[in-house]
Amino acid sequence: MIIDCHGHYTTAPASHTAWRQAQQAAFEAGEQAPAYPSISDDEIRESIEGSQLRLMAERGIDLTIFSPRASAMGHHVGDEAVSARWTEVNNDLIARVVELYPQHFTGVCQLPQSPGVPIENSVGELRRCVEELGFIGCNLNPDPSGGDWTAAPLTDRSWYPLYEAMVELDVPAMVHVSAVTNRNFHATGSHYLNADTTAFMQFLQADLFQDFPGLRFVIPHGGGAVPYHWGRFRGLADMLDRPAPQESLMRNVFFDTCVYHQPGIDLLFRVIEVDNVLFGSEMVGAVRGIDPTTGHHFDDTRRYVDALGLDAVDLRKVYELNARRVYPRLDAALERAGHRAGAAGTERQEEVPA
Numbered sequence: 001m002i003i004d005c006h007g008h009y010t011t012a013p014a015s016h017t018a019w020r021q022a023q024q025a026a027f028e029a030g031e032q033a034p035a036y037p038s039i040s041d042d043e044i045r046e047s048i049e050g051s052q053l054r055l056m057a058e059r060g061i062d063l064t065i066f067s068p069r070a071s072a073m074g075h076h077v078g079d080e081a082v083s084a085r086w087t088e089v090n091n092d093l094i095a096r097v098v099e100l101y102p103q104h105f106t107g108v109c110q111l112p113q114s115p116g117v118p119i120e121n122s123v124g125e126l127r128r129c130v131e132e133l134g135f136i137g138c139n140l141n142p143d144p145s146g147g148d149w150t151a152a153p154l155t156d157r158s159w160y161p162l163y164e165a166m167v168e169l170d171v172p173a174m175v176h177v178s179a180v181t182n183r184n185f186h187a188t189g190s191h192y193l194n195a196d197t198t199a200f201m202q203f204l205q206a207d208l209f210q211d212f213p214g215l216r217f218v219i220p221h222g223g224g225a226v227p228y229h230w231g232r233f234r235g236l237a238d239m240l241d242r243p244a245p246q247e248s249l250m251r252n253v254f255f256d257t258c259v260y261h262q263p264g265i266d267l268l269f270r271v272i273e274v275d276n277v278l279f280g281s282e283m284v285g286a287v288r289g290i291d292p293t294t295g296h297h298f299d300d301t302r303r304y305v306d307a308l309g310l311d312a313v314d315l316r317k318v319y320e321l322n323a324r325r326v327y328p329r330l331d332a333a334l335e336r337a338g339h340r341a342g343a344a345g346t347e348r349q350e351e352v353p354a
Helices: 014-029 041-049 052-059 080-100 119-132 157-169 187-205 227-239 262-271 301-306 312-326 330-336 342-347
Strands: 003-009 063-068 105-107 138-140 173-175 217-219 253-256
Touching (some): 003 080, 003 312, 041 052, 080 105, 105 330, 119 157, 173 187, 187 217, 187 227, 227 262, 301 312
Parallel strands (some): 003 063, 063 105
C-alpha cells in the first residue's frame, strides 16, 4: 500500500473560496459574514476526480492523508471568530471528501489559530475533528502572524495545552505555515522552507520531548534545510551543549519526501534514517509543472523514491508502515474504509514511546 502523508484540498469548489473572500470583506466592513453556501456532493466529486484522484491513480498512490489548503489557512486574517469559522468549514469539507472517498482519503485538520490567541482555544476543534470526524492528526502553524513570527517558539510552555491534547488523543502534527504577508518572503519558495528549518532548530534548542516523549511532528518539504545542512545542526548542538539531534529528536520528528528532484531525495535518504521518512508529494500543491529535464511532473515524488533502490522492507516502511506508526489512528480509519489493516499492525516498527 502507498500512503501519501501530505495532501491538501487545493482544488476546493469555487463557492467555498468565494465565501472566504466574502467573509474577509465582511470583517473589514464591520459586517456579519454571509451564510456558508450549500455545496453538493457532485461539486466535491468534480473538484476531486479530475485532479487528486486522477493523479493518485496515475502515480499508484492508494491513500492520501488530506487536509485543508495550507496557503489558505490564513490565520493572520480577521480575528479569532473569523479564524474559527473558516477552520470549521474547511474541516467539515475535508470530512465530506473522506466520506465520499473513504478508501482514498483520510482527514487531518486545520486548527483555528489566531495571532495572540492562546493555543488552548484550538483544542476544542482538534477534539471535534479527531473524536467526531475521525481525523488522524492536525496541521500546526508555528507562525500564525503570517510572516512576522510574533508567536513564541514551539517549545515554549504556552503551546503545552495543545501538546497535552495531542498526546492524549495520540495524534501527530505536521508543522505547516500558511500564507505570508511579509513581501521579503515567497510563500512556498522561502516562507515554508524557513518555517520547517526554524521548527527543527527550536526543537534542537529545548527539552520538549523530555516533557512529551510521545509527541510526534512531521516536518514537511523534506525537512526544509535540515537534511542538507545536517552537519551544521550536529555542530550547533555540540556548540550549544545540546544532545546530538539523532539522539534527542529523531524518535519524535519525521520528514516527508516533498523534495522535487532526484539528487535532493538521494541526499535526504543518505542523511536521515529510513524510519524517519514518510512518503509525501504535496500533490496537487506548490509545484505543479513538468520538469523539462525529465519530462515528468516535479511533484511525482514516487519516481524519485522508487529510483533509490531501497530493499522491499525499507520501501514498505517509507510507503506505508512509517505513516501507520506516526499516525496510529490511521489503522482504524483504514479498517473503516475496508482496507486490510490487521497485518500491518503486527509488522509495525518499535512504537514511539507513550
